[in-house]
Amino acid sequence: MSKVIIIGAGGVAGVVAKKCAQNDSVFTEVLIATRTVSKADRIVAEIHEHFPQSRAKFTTATVDADNVPELVGLIQGFGPAMVINVALPYQDLTIMDACLETGVHYLDTANYEPRDVAKFEYSWQWAYQDRFKEKGLMALLGCGFDPGATQAFTAYLAKHHFAEIHELDIVDCNNGDHGKAFATNFNPEINIREITANGRYWENGQWVETRPLEISQDIYYPKVATRKSFVLYHEELESIVKHFPTIRRARFWMTFGENYIKHLNVLEGIGMTSIEPIDFRGQKIAPIEFLKAVLPAPESLAANYTGQTCIGVQAKGPGKNGKPNVHFVYNVKDHAECYREVQAQGVSYTTGVPAMIGAMLMLSGTWMQPGVWNVEQLDPDPFIDAMNTWGLPVDELAGIELVKA
Ligand code: NDP
Numbered sequence: 001m002s003k004v005i006i007i008g009a010g011g012v013a014g015v016v017a018k019k020c021a022q023n024d025s026v027f028t029e030v031l032i033a034t035r036t037v038s039k040a041d042r043i044v045a046e047i048h049e050h051f052p053q054s055r056a057k058f059t060t061a062t063v064d065a066d067n068v069p070e071l072v073g074l075i076q077g078f079g080p081a082m083v084i085n086v087a088l089p090y091q092d093l094t095i096m097d098a099c100l101e102t103g104v105h106y107l108d109t110a111n112y113e114p115r116d117v118a119k120f121e122y123s124w125q126w127a128y129q130d131r132f133k134e135k136g137l138m139a140l141l142g143c144g145f146d147p148g149a150t151q152a153f154t155a156y157l158a159k160h161h162f163a164e165i166h167e168l169d170i171v172d173c174n175n176g177d178h179g180k181a182f183a184t185n186f187n188p189e190i191n192i193r194e195i196t197a198n199g200r201y202w203e204n205g206q207w208v209e210t211r212p213l214e215i216s217q218d219i220y221y222p223k224v225a226t227r228k229s230f231v232l233y234h235e236e237l238e239s240i241v242k243h244f245p246t247i248r249r250a251r252f253w254m255t256f257g258e259n260y261i262k263h264l265n266v267l268e269g270i271g272m273t274s275i276e277p278i279d280f281r282g283q284k285i286a287p288i289e290f291l292k293a294v295l296p297a298p299e300s301l302a303a304n305y306t307g308q309t310c311i312g313v314q315a316k317g318p319g320k321n322g323k324p325n326v327h328f329v330y331n332v333k334d335h336a337e338c339y340r341e342v343q344a345q346g347v348s349y350t351t352g353v354p355a356m357i358g359a360m361l362m363l364s365g366t367w368m369q370p371g372v373w374n375v376e377q378l379d380p381d382p383f384i385d386a387m388n389t390w391g392l393p394v395d396e397l398a399g400i401e402l403v404k405a
Contacts (some may be wrong), residue, residue, distance in 0.1 A: 003028065003081060004027060004363075005030075005031045005083045006030060006086060007033050007034065007091070008085070008086040009036065009037075009040040009042075010039070010187065010298065010402075011186060011299040012086045012186070012352045013040075013086045014343070014344055015344045015348050015349050015352025016086055017043050018344075019353055020048060022054065024055045026360050029057045029058075029059075031058075031059050031060070033060070033063040033074055034065075040060035044060055044372075049268070071098035072098050072102055081244040081284045081363060082107060083095060083104055084107050084108075086109055086351075086355060088187060089111060089112055090233060091115060091198070092112035092124075093124060096139060099137065100131055100137065103137065105357050107355065109147070109351055110142060110144065110190070111124075112125050115275075116275065119364050122235070122238055122239055129371055130230060132368045132371050133371045134369060137373065138370055139373065140367070141372060141373065141375075143354055143355050143358035143359075145351050146170060147234070147235055148236075149240075149311070149350075149375075149383075149387065149392070151376035151378040152314055152375050153329040153394075154168060154240055155375070155377075157315040157382040163318045164246040164318055165315045165316070167316040168240065168315050170236070171229060171253045171254075171402070171403060172253065172311045173221040173255045173311070173346035174224045174255060175307045175308055175309070176305050176307035176308065176335045177306050177307050181259070182260065182263040183301055183344065186348070187206075192273050194233075195264065196212055196264070198212060198233070200212070201231055201233070201250060202237055203249045208241075213230045216228055219403055222328075222402075223395075224310040224332055232254055236374075237252055260324055273291065274286065275288055285319060301345050302339050302343060302348070305336065305338075305339060307335055308333060309332070309350055311330060311331055311350065313330070314330055327396065327397070328400070329394060331387065332393075341391065353391055354383075354387070354392070357386040358375070359381075366382050
């Protein structure tokens with residue numbers, strides 16, 4: 001029986017809102033607030049069309065989430081128990097500030113990133129620890145799929161299958177086809193910044209830096225395909241190696257098709273992925289922002305998307321019996337099935353469902369505790385149970401090494 005505000009009205013927000021509509025015994029009143037309110041209105045219209053039986057009440061509002069006083073006014077006017085932030089990583093700190101000022105809980109799906117430096121790390125948000133604790137408020141960071149479910153999988157592996165985890169490989173395969181020459185599956189600016197940055201993985205107590213897409217191997221993704229996968233840096237590695245200090249090596253792998261890499265190389269080569277503003281007809285504009293305006297909106301890919309995603313975590317180390325063990329926990333999701341259910345593609349779906357689940361576990365008290373938390377610090381079992389209930393079935397594969405050393 002809770003009121004929540006969802007900030008943002010993109011692909012992920014649409015899924016969170018529709019999952020709240022399905023889970024109407026928990027989410028009774030939802031305000032979708034964003035910069036372009038027509039996008040929030042469209043989500044609500046789709047909810048009325050596709051989920052007419054939902055008892056949850058939806059309203060919309062305009063907000064500039066870079067502006068703390070505006071956010072404070074919005075939150076005070078609606079009086080929610082928590083804010084689900086699915087705008088962009090640039091807004092994390094302003095929304096956390098507004099939550100502190102108004103005394104409401106906070107959840108997001110991506111860690112803070114300054115707009116002008118291609119750098120993401122948890123330090124900025126971890127610095128809110130004492131303030132959230134003192135106010136008796138909870139902030140749950142990075143509760144999408146990766147980050148998010150991948151950390152719950154890591155905690156689950158540690159809880160049920162390992163005495164100690166020594167090697168951890170997070171693997172993310174999108175084996176889908178949207179039929180476009182080039183498009184990104186979530187916000188293009190954030191996605192391209194992530195891929196064109198240097199790679200990084202954890203080994204023997206320190207970070208090892210790689211050139212972008214320097215390390216690759218063919219990985220078999222159960223029920224989906226064998227796909228070439230590349231090491232890149234992903235934010236959950238930072239918190240996982242902090243909270244599981246037995247880990248000697250942690251890597252993150254993602255698939256990219258040849259066509260995608262070819263387009264990205266050209267765009268990078270000609271400067272279109274740069275975040276450095278240039279002068280264009282008297283206006284300062286970052287080329288990547290212009291590129292975003294040209295590329296298809298991620299949510300527009302949904303209608304004709306085919307194929308599946310497979311995201312999972314492989315752990316190695318001594319098992320509960322002390323013997324060497326390797327174990328893989330994963331989810332496979334079909335793009336077309338997501339579209340039929342919530343009019344979204346698989347990448348938005350696999351992010352939005354864990355966000356709704358995290359919010360539910362906070363509101364129900366199961367996960368609620370004051371302070372700033374990463375997902376792997378919390379009990380994974382209720383989260384994984386809820387994934388199975390809410391559309392992201394979790395599978396396991398024992399004794400087979402999918403990712404090679
Ligand atoms: P979109 O770009 O589709 O949507 C972002 C939304 O935020 C838009 O509605 C946008 O409004 C709104 N927004 C941007 N700036 C502001 C602002 N200043 N004030 C108010 N609203 C604003 O992104 P996605 O839905 O694809 O992704 C949402 C979040 O999820 C991102 O942070 C992304 O990094 C994260 N993500 C996490 C994943 C995970 O597994 N953990 C995977 C995929 C994404 P407007 O339309 O007006 O620009």
